[in-house]
Amino acid sequence: MFPLFAQTEPPGTNFWAVEPRQALMLIVGTFVITIVLLVAISRVPSNFRKPITVGITFLAGFFYVLEWLWPRHILANGTATQNVLGIIDIQEAQGIVNDISQVLTGFLLALGVLSIFRVHFGRLFKKQKDWFFSLVLLVSLFSIFILGMISFSGDLSMESRQATIDATLREGGPMTADLATLGRLGSEAQARDLIEAAETPIKRQYNRREIDRATYEAQVANSQVIAQAATDANEQVIQAALDSGTLTAEAAALAKQGIVEEKERTKSEQAFQLLYRRGLLAMDAAMFSLIGFFILSAAYRAFRVRSIEASILMATALVVLLMFVPIALMLTNSLDPNTFAGNFRIDSIGSWLLATINVPAIRAIDLGLGLGLLAMGLRIMLGLEKGVASE
Amino acid sequence: MQPDNVFTGNWWRGQQGYDSYDWQLISPAWAVTIAAILTIGLYSLLYRENKFYRFVEHAFVGLAAGFSIYQIVAEVLYPKWYLPMVGRAGTDGMPIILSHWVWAALLPVGLLAFFVFSQKNAWLSRIPIGIIIGLWSGQQLNAFFNRYLPQLTDTARPIIPNEWTLASRDAPAGALPWPQALNNLIIVVAFIMVLSYFLYSFEQKNRVLQKSAIAGRWLLMVGFGVIFGTTMMTRFVLFIDRAYFLLVEWLKVGPPT
Amino acid sequence: MKFWQTLYAIDRRVLYGILMLLVGWQVLKPITVPNVTMGMSKDLFDKIESLNPGDVVLIESDWTTSTAGESRGQFKALIRHLMRKEVKFVTTAIDPLAPGIGEIFIEEVKREEPPDGPRYQKGRDYEIAGYFPNAENHVQAMVTNVRKELNSKGLANSPVLVGISDLSDMKAVILVTASSSINVWYERLRNKAPLGLMCTAVMAGENIPYHASGQLFGMTIGAKGAFDYETLLNEHYPDEKYKNLDTGSRYMSPLFFALLLLIVSVIIGNIAMVMLRKKGDTA
Numbered sequence: 001m002f003p004l005f006a007q008t009e010p011p012g013t014n015f016w017a018v019e020p021r022q023a024l025m026l027i028v029g030t031f032v033i034t035i036v037l038l039v040a041i042s043r044v045p046s047n048f049r050k051p052i053t054v055g056i057t058f059l060a061g062f063f064y065v066l067e068w069l070w071p072r073h074i075l076a077n078g079t080a081t082q083n084v085l086g087i088i089d090i091q092e093a094q095g096i097v098n099d100i101s102q103v104l105t106g107f108l109l110a111l112g113v114l115s116i117f118r119v120h121f122g123r124l125f126k127k128q129k130d131w132f133f134s135l136v137l138l139v140s141l142f143s144i145f146i147l148g149m150i151s152f153s154g155d156l157s158m159e160s161r162q163a164t165i166d167a168t169l170r171e172g173g174p175m176t177a178d179l180a181t182l183g184r185l186g187s188e189a190q191a192r193d194l195i196e197a198a199e200t201p202i203k204r205q206y207n208r209r210e211i212d213r214a215t216y217e218a219q220v221a222n223s224q225v226i227a228q229a230a231t232d233a234n235e236q237v238i239q240a241a242l243d244s245g246t247l248t249a250e251a252a253a254l255a256k257q258g259i260v261e262e263k264e265r266t267k268s269e270q271a272f273q274l275l276y277r278r279g280l281l282a283m284d285a286a287m288f289s290l291i292g293f294f295i296l297s298a299a300y301r302a303f304r305v306r307s308i309e310a311s312i313l314m315a316t317a318l319v320v321l322l323m324f325v326p327i328a329l330m331l332t333n334s335l336d337p338n339t340f341a342g343n344f345r346i347d348s349i350g351s352w353l354l355a356t357i358n359v360p361a362i363r364a365i366d367l368g369l370g371l372g373l374l375a376m377g378l379r380i381m382l383g384l385e386k387g388v389a390s391e
Numbered sequence: 392m393q394p395d396n397v398f399t400g401n402w403w404r405g406q407q408g409y410d411s412y413d414w415q416l417i418s419p420a421w422a423v424t425i426a427a428i429l430t431i432g433l434y435s436l437l438y439r440e441n442k443f444y445r446f447v448e449h450a451f452v453g454l455a456a457g458f459s460i461y462q463i464v465a466e467v468l469y470p471k472w473y474l475p476m477v478g479r480a481g482t483d484g485m486p487i488i489l490s491h492w493v494w495a496a497l498l499p500v501g502l503l504a505f506f507v508f509s510q511k512n513a514w515l516s517r518i519p520i521g522i523i524i525g526l527w528s529g530q531q532l533n534a535f536f537n538r539y540l541p542q543l544t545d546t547a548r549p550i551i552p553n554e555w556t557l558a559s560r561d562a563p564a565g566a567l568p569w570p571q572a573l574n575n576l577i578i579v580v581a582f583i584m585v586l587s588y589f590l591y592s593f594e595q596k597n598r599v600l601q602k603s604a605i606a607g608r609w610l611l612m613v614g615f616g617v618i619f620g621t622t623m624m625t626r627f628v629l630f631i632d633r634a635y636f637l638l639v640e641w642l643k644v645g646p647p648t
Numbered sequence: 649m650k651f652w653q654t655l656y657a658i659d660r661r662v663l664y665g666i667l668m669l670l671v672g673w674q675v676l677k678p679i680t681v682p683n684v685t686m687g688m689s690k691d692l693f694d695k696i697e698s699l700n701p702g703d704v705v706l707i708e709s710d711w712t713t714s715t716a717g718e719s720r721g722q723f724k725a726l727i728r729h730l731m732r733k734e735v736k737f738v739t740t741a742i743d744p745l746a747p748g749i750g751e752i753f754i755e756e757v758k759r760e761e762p763p764d765g766p767r768y769q770k771g772r773d774y775e776i777a778g779y780f781p782n783a784e785n786h787v788q789a790m791v792t793n794v795r796k797e798l799n800s801k802g803l804a805n806s807p808v809l810v811g812i813s814d815l816s817d818m819k820a821v822i823l824v825t826a827s828s829s830i831n832v833w834y835e836r837l838r839n840k841a842p843l844g845l846m847c848t849a850v851m852a853g854e855n856i857p858y859h860a861s862g863q864l865f866g867m868t869i870g871a872k873g874a875f876d877y878e879t880l881l882n883e884h885y886p887d888e889k890y891k892n893l894d895t896g897s898r899y900m901s902p903l904f905f906a907l908l909l910l911i912v913s914v915i916i917g918n919i920a921m922v923m924l925r926k927k928g929d930t931a
Contacts, residue, residue, distance in 0.1 A: 016491060022477035023490030027476060030495035038499050042512055055518040060525025064788075068533040069478025079814075095796040098782075098789035100497060101526050104519050105782040106467040106500030113456045114505065135448040138812040140453030148461030152469075159802075160485055167484025194408060194719065200759045201891065203408050204541050207393040208646045270416040274425075274749065280458055281450040281713040282426035282636075284745065286433040288714035289633045292626035292906075293437055296667060298659040299623070300913040304921060309612045317623070324624055324849065324872040326681045331685070347684050352574075354617065354856050360578045361614035363542055363857045364585035364607075370539045377531025380524055437664050455745075462744035466779040471800055527784050534835030538863075543699030547863035614853060620871065621849035625718060626673075627906040628849070628871045631899045634668070634675045645676035648898045 054383030061381035062096060066090055114139075134135035144280070154263045162256045171251045175241040179255045183241075186257030187234035189264075191227040198223035316353065323350025392644040400605050406645060427641040430633060486566060548575035581610050649927060655859050656920035658913075667909055674902035681807045683897075689876035692866025695820060696726070697884065699847050701734035703819040704812055705792075706841070708829065709739045709750040715826035715900050720753060720875025721896035722846040723824045725881060728759045732885060734766050735819075738775045738798065740790075742783040742829055751776055762889040775808045777801045783829055791815055797928045815840040820865070822846065830855060834863055846873060866913045 015018060018026065041052065050279035067090045072080040082090040127262070199220055206216040227236040234254055241251035263269055305311050322328040323346050332345040342348060395401040395408060405411075409419035432447035476494035479489030501520055507516040551571040567575075587600055588607030595601050639645040653803055672834055697706070707726070710718035730737055739754075741747045758768055767801075768774060777798050780786035789797040794815045811817060821837070822844040823830050830845055842865040847855055849870030858864045867875055873895025882893065 013489060017489040018478075018479050018492065020488070020490045023476075023478055023492050025572060026492035027490070027495040029865045030492055030500060034496040034499040038503065038515070040607045042515055042590040049514050053514065053521050056518055057521035057528070060522045061527075061529030064526060064529030065532060067529075070516065090791065093416035093563055094792050095789060097526065098785045098797065099475075099478040099800065101523060101778060101785040102467055103494075103497055104471040104501050104504075104523055105785075106463045106472075108504050108519065108523065109463055110460060110782060111504045111507065113460050115508075116452070116456050118508070130445075133445055136446055137453035137456075139451040141851065144454050144457035147462050148458065152461070152465040163484040165484075170484075191428065192410070193411075197759050197763050199410070201762075201889075207408065207643070209392075209394065213394065217458075247442045265414045267416055274416065274422060275454060276458065277752070278422045278426040279429065279450070279747070281749065282455070283429050283433060285629070285636070285713040285716050286633055289452060289626075289629035290436060290715070291434065292623075293660075293664050293667065294908055295623060296913065297625050297663050298656070299910060300663060300917050303914045303917065305918055307615035309608065312609055312612040313616040313619060314914070317620035320617050320620035321623065321907045321911070324621075324870070324906060325904040326683050326872075326875070326900055327679060329684050330681055334411075334684075343535040347686070350689070354852075355580060355615065355860060356574050356577050356611045357610060358617045358853055359857045359860050360546065360582035361610045362617075362854055363546060363584050364589070365611070365614065366854065366857065367539055367542065367586075368589055370535055374531050377528035377532040379593055380528040438661065457743045462779050463781065466744075466747075466801075467781055470802065475800075510912075522781070530784055530788060530836070537836065537838060538831070541861045541863050542857060545857075567864040617853040618850070621852045623907065623910055624716070624849040624870055624872075624903065627903055628717035628899055628908075629715065630667075631671055631675065631902045631906065632895070633721075634671045634902070635895065635898065638672060638675050648894055 012157065039382055050383070058381050061377070063090070063093075065381075067094065099218065113141075123194030126363050140275075140279075144272070144275045146267055150268045151263075151272045154266065154269065158259050160265055161259050165247075165252050165255055165259075168251060169247050173247055174245055175251060177242075178235045179247065180238050180242055182259070182262070183234070183238045183254035185261045186254035186259075187231055187238070189257055189261040190234065190254075191252065192233045194227045195223050198226060318347070319350050319353055322346050393639075393646065398644075402643060423641055427637055430637060434633075450525040542643050546578065548578060550576040550579060649924075650918045650927065652923040653875065653926075655916050656924055658916075664911075664915060666798065668905060670728055670905040670909055672904055674905050675898075678898055679901040679904075680897070681900075682860045683875055685876040685877040685879055686869070686872070688856075688866055689866075689873055690866070690880060691859075692822075692846070692868055693729070693877060694845065695865050696729050696733065696735070696844065697724055699733055699735045699819055702736065704736045704738065705730065705820045705822060705826070706815070706818050707737050707739045707750075708821070708823045709741055709823065710743050710746050710823065710825040710829045710832075711848075712743055712745040712749055712792050712826070715798055716882045717895070717899060718845070718848045718870040719824055719826055721871060721894050721899070722877060722893055724753055725752070725874055725877035725896065726752055726822065726846060729877070729881060730763065731766055731768055732890075734773075736773055738803070738808060740777045740786075740817040741779050742786065743779070743827070744779050744781075747776055760891055764860045764889075772807055775803055775806050776805060780821045783832045784836075791836050791838055791840055794818075820844055825883065826851075830858075834858060870897055871903060875900055 044052065066084060069080065070082050070084055070090060072082050074080050080091055084090060115139075120137050122136065122295075123134040124131050167173075200213075202216060202223070205211045208211070211219075231259075237248065237250045237254065241248045268283075281391045303314070305314055322331075329346055332347075335341045335345045337345060337348065343352075376385060392398075392416045393404060401407065405418050405420035407420050409421075411418045411421075429447055429450075432443050433451075435441055436444045442499045450615075472494055474488060475577070479485060479488040500522075503515045504519045505511045505516070506514075508614030509515075549567055550572055552569045555565050584607040586607070587603040588611065590600070595604060635645075639647055696705075709723060710722065727737075739747070739750050741750065743857040753768075754768075754774065766773070770776065775798075778801050780797075786797065795809070795813060797807070798806075798809065817842050820843075821833065821841045823833065824846040826848045828851075830847065830851075833843055843863060845855060845858075845864050845867040847867060847869060849872070855864070855867060859867050868874065874894070876896075878893050878896045881890075
């Protein structure tokens with residue numbers, strides 16, 4: 001069996017898994033060799049091209065066919081193995097195959113973005129019509145990407161700094177002034193969370209005009225007092241650790257929280273969150289809510305009850321619309337659901353329609369769709385489907 | 392109306408009850424206002440096509456694309472490819488990760504996809520795409536049975552009312568009452584009728600089959616009616632959500648939930 | 649004649665304006681009415697209600713703000729319920745925007761829940777596993793080796809996943825989604841865990857057959873589903889300190905008036921057509 005497929009946790013080094021500091025040459029070598037191989041493949045005569053792509057597609061598909069059909073050996077602890085002729089264990093290999101697919105999909109998605117680049121850079125440099133909008137697009141694209149990458153590298157350094165604190169704690173290392181500063185920052189973050197959690201219900205009541213301003217301010221002040229008490233307690237923890245000279249678990253937890261808080265307060269992180277939450281998410285929501293207007297005007301213009309089919313469609317739509325809105329349900333709420341008349345409640349009619357007529361109708365379409373996908377899967381695997389793996 | 396609504400001085404001074412801190416880049420009141428202006432910018436399309444709409448639209452596409460690449464790098468390529476490939480030395484208290492250097496081979500293979508823009512070597516891009524599509528197609532066999540066998544089993548329902556079999560998953564054991572049997576019959580017959588509508592492979596000359604196909608089409612219309620009705624609901628709710636954002640969360644003219 | 653002609657060709661901006669006015673009015677002054685919960689919403693609720701503290705569920709949160717009106721209410725109600733039951737959860741996503749959105753609203757629920765309830769902490773009570781681009785292979789990997797798939801996102805030592813070695817150790821898989829990602833689960837789940845669905849209303853028609861067949865233990869549909877879940881939460885947690893009603897209930901009466909406008913405008917369009925035809929005008 002290839003040990004490649006047995007991704008052991010360290011320290012089990014083998015040919016496929018080496019110490020990080022020995023890896024650079026191997027990585028570069030693999031990279032170069034792969035490129036050489038691919039260049040060689042690109043030079044094959046054109047009548048070999050189809051067998052190559054179809055063969056790769058088939059092998060990829062055949063992996064999961066094997067996974068489905070090859071007998072499983074269930075071990076005592078409940079896990080399964082699927083050892084195919086001593087070559088690979090499919091169960092173990094699946095994790096790798098999945099990672100390969102995730103990474104390749106990542107590259108393919110990046111490709112999609114690259115085509116946006118091509119179009120808009122072209123428009124910008126040739127100063128074509130609407131070049132200004134292309135500039136807007138590219139600026140927003142790069143700004144959120146760059147800020148995102150800064151935030152990501154911040155995450156990585158945050159992780160390693162937190163691990164360092166954990167290590168210091170384990171080894172009984174010293175409590176330094178830096179750690180104390182971080183701890184106080186963490187304490188501020190804790191206090192903020194406490195205040196916000198305490199204020200949320202008060203603010204709601206105030207905004208709903210259930211309490212007046214004086215009560216509101218008194219209760220907010222009260223939550224500040226609670227937060228101040230927590231801050232004081234944290235300060236004692238930090239001070240105690242400073243006095244004793246060794247890092248304590250509580251102080252370490254505060255310092256770790258402080259690292260998170262420090263990152264949240266950087267200008268770049270705030271700008272990133274602003275672009276993401278107030279820019280991207282707000283526009284995402286607004287963009288897709290426009291469709292409602294277009295559908296309304298389209299339904300008014302085009303929905304004509306001219307045939308039996310259209311009448312059935314409209315009647316069903318009407319029942320469904322009514323059953324999903326409680327105000328409409330009020331019309332028939334007086335009918336007792338446990339009597340015969342209960343069958344004529346809108347929700348009863350609607351539920352019956354959904355469960356008894358909609359189910360078989362949709363199921364039949366769905367089954368057809370499934371058969372189509374099954375056939376397409378087979379055609380792709382066998383290289384019969386045009387345009388996927390073959391011309 | 393909330394106490395600090397748009398008609399009060401507090402709103403205009405940005406004192407709308409947000410927690411603001413001196414380290415913040417811009418105050419939360421401003422941040423919400425930016426989101427609101429962008430929303431209104433997109434809504435201006437409803438009046439007519441205009442420059443402001445196009446500005447916001449392009450900013451949206453740019454942000455969405457940029458954010459996607461960031462996510463691909465941070466959430467996929469780094470943890471699933473770069474880190475296993477390069478590994479991590481076990482310093483600074485971080486656990487050691489061994490270097491699985493073979494992952495390096497995946498980069499050139501993935502980059503082949505970019506040949507899609509090349510005239511001469513476009514076929515090379517079919518290799519990474521073939522792997523992805525191939526994996527998908529191999530899963531389809533298993534997927535079909537997992538997804539549709541329970542569907543078919545559920546369609547083949549008992550239709551004769553009796554006192555000794557299971558009526559449905561929810562009914563008490565030992566009885567199939569008349570109404571349920573009737574409903575089951577409707578489900579079975581309707582399913583067959585709709586299927587008969589999709590028999591395109593040969594000309595339907597049989598009278599029964601013709602009638603069944605017509606009934607199948609009507610039943611399909613019920614299904615489409617459900618989809619039409621629910622589509623309308625979704626689309627309207629999305630707008631209602633934005634109206635709530637603008638009126639209640641931004642202008643504060645209505646009470647919050 | 650002129651009258652029917654006008655009704656036959658109302659300017660779209662007039663319709664838009666009426667829709668905005670109706671919705672705006674109802675958002676500000678909603679009419680509240682009692683709810684009649686749907687059976688499938690209750691199925692979903694009951695399943696969560698039957699979980700024990702310390703159980704772990706998987707939430708695939710695939711919705712983005714593009715369907716916030718429907719999905720947000722459902723998602724928040726679900727998270728609220730899980731927190732009150734002290735059930736741990738892990739969220740995944742197949743949309744790049746989704747993990748961040750999930751986090752924002754989990755934080756919001758944490759702030760809104762009563763201070764004396766369980767204080768949820770990321771990394772201790774729940775985890776956000778983030779974005780996985782290839783849905784089919786991701787779900788396949790979740791089903792066959794959930795630990796390896798989640799470990800690659802840095803959750804190897806997470807206390808949330810203690811005792812989870814296989815997907816069958818999770819008590820439920822719940823999708824909060826606005827896309828067809830649920831199909832991928834029907835196809836690959838292999839009965840390892842009960843599957844629940846919180847979907848947008850658009851998806852209701854095509855997914856109800858899966859509830860009928862038992863492949864879904866329960867589902868909630870759109871804003872009505874969110875309202876159902878909020879209603880059920882209210883019934884089970886009547887204490888004054890719980891703030892149980894959210895956007896699901898709030899959006900019901902604007903929705904009613906929007907739909908009323910739709911129905912009326914379709915009827916007007918049809919009547920105008922008939923009248924114009926009667927009078928010999930080619931409509």
